[in-house]
Amino acid sequence: MPWLLVVPAMLGMVFLVLPLAGLLVRAPWSTLPERLSEPQVLEALRLSLVTASLATVICLVLGVPLAWLLARTDFPGRRLLRALVTVPLVLPPVVGGVALLLVLGRRGLVGQWLESAFGFSLPFTTAGVVVAEAFVAMPFLVIAVEGALRAADVRYEEAAATLGASRFTVFRRVTLPLVAPGVLAGAVLCWARALGEFGATITFAGNFPGRTQTMPLAVYLALETEPEAAIVLSLVLLAVSVLILVALRDRWVGAAA
Numbered sequence: 001m002p003w004l005l006v007v008p009a010m011l012g013m014v015f016l017v018l019p020l021a022g023l024l025v026r027a028p029w030s031t032l033p034e035r036l037s038e039p040q041v042l043e044a045l046r047l048s049l050v051t052a053s054l055a056t057v058i059c060l061v062l063g064v065p066l067a068w069l070l071a072r073t074d075f076p077g078r079r080l081l082r083a084l085v086t087v088p089l090v091l092p093p094v095v096g097g098v099a100l101l102l103v104l105g106r107r108g109l110v111g112q113w114l115e116s117a118f119g120f121s122l123p124f125t126t127a128g129v130v131v132a133e134a135f136v137a138m139p140f141l142v143i144a145v146e147g148a149l150r151a152a153d154v155r156y157e158e159a160a161a162t163l164g165a166s167r168f169t170v171f172r173r174v175t176l177p178l179v180a181p182g183v184l185a186g187a188v189l190c191w192a193r194a195l196g197e198f199g200a201t202i203t204f205a206g207n208f209p210g211r212t213q214t215m216p217l218a219v220y221l222a223l224e225t226e227p228e229a230a231i232v233l234s235l236v237l238l239a240v241s242v243l244i245l246v247a248l249r250d251r252w253v254g255a256a257a
Contacts, residue, residue, distance in 0.1 A: 020238065027235055028228045035232045043210050044218040045236065051126065051214060052194040055133035059141045059190045064183060067145035068171070089139045096135055097203025104131065104204075128205035129212050133194035140193050141186040148182020149175070192244045196237060
């Protein structure tokens with residue numbers, strides 16, 4: 001047994017698992033039901049679920065066609081476009097929030113036009129939360145769907161085109177069913193990333209209870225005033241993360257096999 005690998009591997013496992021174990025140990029289990037039923041907790045949870053779901057819908061509508069463009073077409077600048085799509089993965093979320101403000105803020109490149117033409121302002125609104133979450137989460141969907149498209153057998157699409165199906169019909173009746181597992185996995189990861197978004201949300205949408213205060217923002221606020229409430233909120237997000245990993249386990253194991 002290569003002990004030179006086993007020892008650092010075990011240390012790495014302890015490093016990752018120990019903080020989660022500490023969260024479980026310090027959780028106020030006796031008062032957990034009462035704290036979960038508190039109005040501010042329920043409101044933050046409701047807002048998080050709604051905004052993350054809306055952000056995922058936006059990512060599906062925009063991200064699936066974008067993934068198809070990157071996977072199935074060849075055009076100048078495709079590599080640059082792929083790199084730009086993945087930038088939010090490595091960009092600090094706070095920087096993403098600042099970028100959104102500069103574009104969609106009241107004095108932003110697009111935001112000032114929205115306000116003057118329609119009287120509509122995105123920053124510090126629930127819609128702003130959805131935009132911030134969609135911005136940071138869309139790369140997860142695009143990467144998953146693009147990978148599924150590249151792995152799909154194009155002969156089925158070619159056969160459908162040979163039989164006279166239009167490109168849109170081929171995409172709707174053949175391509176989408178082929179890559180449906182990848183779309184589903186990407187959507188789940190996208191939703192989870194949107195649910196846990198903090199930096200871009202607090203920068204672009206603020207932290208207003210009932211309007212923009214999602215679960216991660218509620219954790220941050222509670223940590224300064226009521227640590228036990230922060231632990232309870234963290235447990236909810238941890239439970240969601242574990243459920244998502246369990247749901248996607250079969251797909252990952254199948255892909256690895």
